[in-house]
Amino acid sequence: MLKQKLIPVLNKPVSFWVRNKQWLVFSxxxxxxxxxxxxxxxxxxxxxQREAVTKTVDGKQxxxxxxxxxxxxxxxxxxxxxxxxxxxxxxxxxxxFFFTSCPTICPKMKVQLKRVYEKFKGNPDVMLLSHTIDxxxxxxxxxxxxxQNLGVTGRQWLFVxxxxxxxxDLGQKSYMVTAQADSTAPGGVIHSGAFILVDRDKHIRGIYxxxxxxxxxxxxxxxxxxxxxxxxVASKS
Amino acid sequence: MSKLxxxxxxxxxxxxxVSCQSQExxxxxxxxxxxxxVYKANCANCHQTKGEGLAALYPPIAxxxxxxxxxxxxxxxRYGQQGRIIVNGNQYNRPMPAHPQLxxxxxxxxxTYIYNQxxxxxxxxxxxxxxxxxxxxxxxxxxxxxx
Numbered sequence: 169m170l171k172q173k174l175i176p177v178l179n180k181p182v183s184f185w186v187r188n189k190q191w192l193v194f195s196x197x198x199x200x201x202x203x204x205x206x207x208x209x210x211x212x213x214x215x216x217q218r219e220a221v222t223k224t225v226d227g228k229q230x231x232x233x234x235x236x237x238x239x240x241x242x243x244x245x246x247x248x249x250x251x252x253x254x255x256x257x258x259x260x261x262x263x264x265f266f267f268t269s270c271p272t273i274c275p276k277m278k279v280q281l282k283r284v285y286e287k288f289k290g291n292p293d294v295m296l297l298s299h300t301i302d303x304x305x306x307x308x309x310x311x312x313x314x315x316q317n318l319g320v321t322g323r324q325w326l327f328v329x330x331x332x333x334x335x336x337d338l339g340q341k342s343y344m345v346t347a348q349a350d351s352t353a354p355g356g357v358i359h360s361g362a363f364i365l366v367d368r369d370k371h372i373r374g375i376y377x378x379x380x381x382x383x384x385x386x387x388x389x390x391x392x393x394x395x396x397x398x399x400x401v402a403s404k405s
Numbered sequence: 406m407s408k409l410x411x412x413x414x415x416x417x418x419x420x421x422x423v424s425c426q427s428q429e430x431x432x433x434x435x436x437x438x439x440x441x442x443v444y445k446a447n448c449a450n451c452h453q454t455k456g457e458g459l460a461a462l463y464p465p466i467a468x469x470x471x472x473x474x475x476x477x478x479x480x481x482x483r484y485g486q487q488g489r490i491i492v493n494g495n496q497y498n499r500p501m502p503a504h505p506q507l508x509x510x511x512x513x514x515x516x517t518y519i520y521n522q523x524x525x526x527x528x529x530x531x532x533x534x535x536x537x538x539x540x541x542x543x544x545x546x547x548x549x550x551x552x
Contacts (some may be wrong), residue, residue, distance in 0.1 A: 199453045275459060282460075317461040317499075362501045 193334065196405070212365075216344065226345060238370040243330035246311040250327050251297075253370065260394050261295040262300040262387065263364045264342040265339050265377055267302035269312045273361045281363065283367055284327050287388055291326050293296060293395060296325040299339065303329045318388050363387055367394055370396050433529045435459070440518025442545055443511050447504055456523050463500060467523040480542035482512050509536045522548070523527035 205379050207339050216236030262284060266274040279357040281296060287292040298308035306314075311327040320327075327333075339345050359362040363378040367384060377383030421533045445454070448466075450457055456467035464471070473480065485503030489496055502543040507515075520526040 249522065269500070272450060278462075279453070279459060314462070319460045 191245060191306045194207045195232075196274060200308065210393065212367075213396060215372040215375065226389075229349075235369075236342070238366055238372070239338075241330075241334070241338055243328035243335070244308055246308060246315045246327040247323070248308045248312075251326055256297070256366075258368050258399075259293055259295050260368060261297055261366050262324050262391075263299065263343055264362065265299050265301050265335075265343075265345055265359045267300050268306050268310055269302065275359055276380075277363070277378040280327075280381065282318060284363075284388060284391075285320065289324065289376050290393065291324075291395075294324070294391065298325070299335050300315055300327065300329045301332075301335060301339070303332050303335065314398075322392075344372070365390060365394065366395075368399065406497070431522070431529075436514045436517040436529050439511070439520055440514035440516070442517040443507065444518055447507065448515070449548075456519075458492075461495065461497065464490065464495070464497045466519055469493060469523070470480065472520065472524045475520070475530070476538050478519070479512060479516055479530075479538045482506060483539055484542055484546060509539055512539065 188274075214235045218233045218235050220222070221234050223232065223233050238253060242250055242252050245251045264277060264281060266277055281298070285296060300311065306329050308329065312330055315321075315325070315327050339359075343362075343364045345362045345364065347372065361377060361379040363376045364372055365374040365376070369372045373394055374387065376387040376390075378387075423488040425494045451463040452466050453463075456465060458459070458465035458470075469492050471490070481501060482505060488500075489498045490495075510532045513530055513535040516535065517526075520530060521528075
């Protein structure tokens with residue numbers, strides 16, 4: 169009896185919470201995210217070396233940081249044409265280093281990069297760039313057959329070859345990965361299994377373990393985040 | 406009075422009978438367990454963990470018609486494979502590296518794993534069966550030993 173009487177009394181204030189519980193919790197979480205997130209923390213960091221450059225602008229000293237960027241290069245794709253940094257202008261791209269006869273981590277990397285390819289297939293803002301580190305063996309014809317056998321068509325995923333020292337140099341100095349000849353390693357070359365995510369300004373925004381599914385899941389999430397960054401700001405220069 | 410020893414004897418006979426019966430099974434499981442490790446370390450990079458291969462680059466092992474040539478399989482694991490091969494009607498032409506570091510036993514273990522997992526076999530491919538096949542291939546590849 170007592171209970172029945174109480175319920176209608178309590179009904180009003182309780183029902184507000186109960187009826188709007190989901191909405192309240194949701195908006196609470198949203199507010200929390202907003203507060204913690206801030207404006208900039210959703211952006212991926214810019215990796216690599218940075219230099220502080222001090223200039224005098226309008227009589228005032230202004231210090232600006234200059235970020236490491238991928239310099240221009242000229243390699244040859246699996247279709248036999250020249251690929252330069254210009255081909256990647258206004259696109260985000262994933263770079264990696266491999267060779268076709270590699271028995272160790274490359275097949276794993278290619279399985280994983282194929283997942284990225286399948287996910288972003290046809291997206292004009294995304295490219296993949298695989299550099300061979302065994303150009304003596306990996307000619308244009310070899311790369312072409314490899315790409316074809318992997319099920320890669322079109323120009324979204326380019327396999328490039330070129331001068332060995334230039335490739336090693338670019339890998340080590342600009343992409344910050346290991347790539348060098350070593351006769352004791354299986355296949356004669358040691359190299360890292362990293363995938364490097366580069367933004368529209370040719371800044372490195374992430375380095376991922378290209379041999380594991382988790383590493384590449386993270387890469388694909390970060391690619392979505394990078395694609396969501398405003399284009400006009402990112403690609404003004 | 407003499408019941409207890411007889412009971413013990415009976416019990417022991419029973420145990421040894423059961424264990425004899427599953428001796429082969431224990432061996433099979435041991436081979437497979439080791440074979441999985443050998444497979445993961447040496448084969449799975451290209452042929453994938455589930456043996457499905459990789460596109461037109463590396464042929465599948467799972468449900469592969471190539472498995473009928475067991476002696477060839479044994480040899481190519483140790484000595485590698487060159488040139489075109491046809492697997493399930495598809496052509497593959499990428500060299501498979503040799504694995505000279507694998508012992509006869511390791512080859513037997515990985516072959517046992519492959520055939521139990523994907524070749525409809527439920528038995529051990531014993532190292533005693535694998536060793537002469539490997540020896541035969543070695544002499545064929547190197548020519549007869551002359552000294």
